[in-house]
Amino acid sequence: MPGYDRHHPTPFFVSGDPMIYASDVLIALTLVGVVFVLTYFRRWRWLWEEWITTVDHKKIGIMYLLAALAMMFRGGVDSELMRTQLAFPNNHFLGAEHYDQIFTTHGTIMILFMAMPLIFAMMNIAVPLQIGARDVAFPYLNAISFWLFFFGAMLFNLSFVIGGSPDAGWVSYPPLTETPFDPGPGENFYLLALQISGIGSIATGINFLVTILKMRAPGMTLMRMPLFPWSVLSASVLIIFAFPALTIALALLLLDRLAGAHFFTMLQGGNPMMYVNLFWVWGHPEVYIVVLPAFGIFSEVFATFSRKRVFGYTSMVASLMTIAVISYFVWAHHFFTMGAGPGVNSFFAIASMCVGIPTGVKVFNWLFTMFKGRIRTSLPMLWAIGFIPNFAIGGATGIMLAAAPGDYQYHNSYFLIAHFHQVLIGGVVYGMLAGMYYWWPKMFGFILDERIGRWAFWLFNIGFYVCFMPQYQLGFMGMTRRVYIYPADMGWSTLNLISTVGAYLMGIAFVLIVVEILYSAVWGVRDTTGDPWDGRTLEWSLPSPAPHYNFAHVPVVTERDAWWGQKEARKKGEIQKETRPFQPIHMPRNSGRPFIMSLCFFIGGFGLVFEWYPLALVGLVGILTSLLMRSVERDTDYYIPVEEIQHIESNLGRA
């Protein structure tokens, strides 16, 4: 486009806002604090050897979890800022541009840097243990996935103090995101951070697909597999097929911005609507990628805390797979109003409503699992039960949105906002928190405090309804998404204030969860049996936390709910003690290269963000060198000797 300056001058450090300066100070203080603590307690070597170079799926899972909780904090602060701005009419807490940046980072972080790593955390922690494997199929690749996500997230978060945040919504639609309308590095941060973490996500999808298909313990046929690995299998298939569409959309938009191409511009034959199309080819499967593993967790939790096997196992598997396939036939329901014509809209509306059928099957199966079960309302079960009404309402409003003519009324209104928060928080966050409480003892060896946890649950659950129920009504009253200010005479004021109170309640609940974690680390009940919930699946047959090789003897599976079956047989005196001698265990070696290679991605990405091509080249050379060094590496694995296994197992009281 003629007449604009592609190298729009922006200050390197974001300036002008006291909140940003406060953040600068806090970031500097945190960094100094971390460096001081690590140096004072001489923990640098420990950090490098035990965590940064690890290829152990359990430790990678824990790192995903911690990173996801940190990102939940960041995205949560964004949402509290937005709700504060919207609490009163004509409020001037945030300016328009600042508000734009905050809703953009809130959405992007919550989906890609909170929900995704949270599901990867649960997958890493639980899947190999549940299928009787000693690690994932490609442990080195698993470490690469984590560090790519980590540095992608860091690159994205850097934007709010350096260069300026993206400000065109989490969908980043052109033509608004083309250089003439959005100069400066903000959108480049978005495009490159998502691209880098996206490579990691695709690798994780492949990794877990292969792990589940090839690494199951002897005797564990697919139909004897617990439902969580099934849900991860379906999510992995979705990741593999969906993420390339995002990669392409982002790459083409980046070419437009950096190389002057015209894929999505308004001139020279470009078509911005193709970006919208490609984005949602990924975007709709993406929401199932995050919600299906949550469904898997609920299936485990409902069965365990009802002391029953899950109701309708086969129909659960079938519905998981059906949802995965249908999710590829619904993407246009995100842009019914684009005007693709009645034929297109009818097809995608009906396909979208079809998703309700397998989902309904699952909800009824969970209810029937609880029916006549011996229910314990421990924390994981509390979050799982809280999910059911949430998802029922979210599903109902989803059907309303899927009706294309109706969608013309509520498209991009607060009704939509309330709907997708209801399914994403009510489905994904409740599911992942249930999973976190459920597997926490397996990760760390102690149980999270019940009393604080109940306060957190009720505050969050009540806060959730207080926050989002008014937003449905606000949507009907005409409030559209992304407005940052509204006049007093719209009649929106009371409902907005109520909604903000709800958001604060959820914020307090998050703080309580953090308090709970810290309190329990010191005073929490220790899990000495390895089976604190009287579980049904193989991870509970191991000590908590599990040794780094997981299973000293690879279990032989003869039925569904393998561990429950073993416990029942033991009660009847049918099972003898393990008599097989220990064998040396084949394990992958730790490597620092995944970290270094991902750091090179970060450097290269940062160079591209500011169009500093020499720096980008440095990053690229680093990446290629890392790849080459791995290709010629031979010493990638080792055997744990029998004596060491004997030693560890007898220390755990298991041999």
Added chain:
Amino acid sequence: MNTNANRAFPWKHVTGFVLSIALTLLALWMVQAHVMGFTALISVTLLFAALQILVQLFLFMHITDSPGPRYHVIALALGLLFTFTIVAGSIWIMTFGGNQAY
């Protein structure tokens, strides 16, 4: 586990790599140089895309190497279904019911 010392040079992969790049660059050149009419250009580009899928399946994914378990067939069928849906669906959506040229 150092059994890969005597592995032969991966000619198949190199051929596949070169072919993939060639097919992509050829498509790009054809579009940039407007070598033929609009419909013919789209058709030939789609043909090149299909060829590239075959290159990847045969030279990278070794689908001819062994019979393999049943889920290979299921995965291929699923991949075919998804690819068809995305390509055909996108074309259908982006023609805007034939009312609007783009």
